[in-house]
Amino acid sequence: MWKLLFLIALFVLPALWFYLKHRSHGTQSTVVICGPSESGKTALLLYLTRGKYVQSQTSQSVNKVSLKVGAKMVSVIDTPGSFRLLPESMKYIEQAQALVFVVDSSDKQSFKMAAQLLVDIILNPKIIAARPRMLFLANKKDVIGSRDVEAVLHFVQLDAERILKAYKSESHMKKIPNETMPLLQSLTQGTFSIEHTPLQVTLGTSSVSSGNVDDVLKFME
8 A cells, every 4th residue: 555655656746746837837828908099009019029119000900929928928919909999809808817008198188098998898797707907007108298107097097987977877878788787886986996996906107119118027927
């Protein structure tokens, strides 16, 4: 009996450890980059891929890469910011373990678009169930007129609050899913805060053009 247990410990357990170790290395977490058009999402993806700033055009399609971040492989997906393409983008956002929500901190006009996308995300039943981590990223912090991430979040939350209250009053017209109504009711009870949503939110800043993406890399590790 003892000899049998010894043989199991000697041969089976190391083989099991080797298998589990290499299987874990073979799996990839999925990080989806989302946000309004012109916020710098594709430029961020290109920087993460090439290690340098590359001028980019507004993306009209989904871009995918695999990156080694620290000791693990990460599948990074850049989604278009156009609301016309939102149904396609949302397919990937729904499947993400983590989201990088990029906002141009120098363009206050884009905060309303960011708020609309944020509302679409937090009222999506699949995303509510998945409870992904989110990095709320104030990009282009090197641009004159840019705001710090707390100020950007403040303005986005104000616009999101207005949208949510409008949705509540017109819920019969907006076709809000039944499973989402309790959350909508809760989020419109008082001042809206992203902390009250199912998302696990971290705040960060970046400047892709000057090579500052430290908060993004730390979030992906």
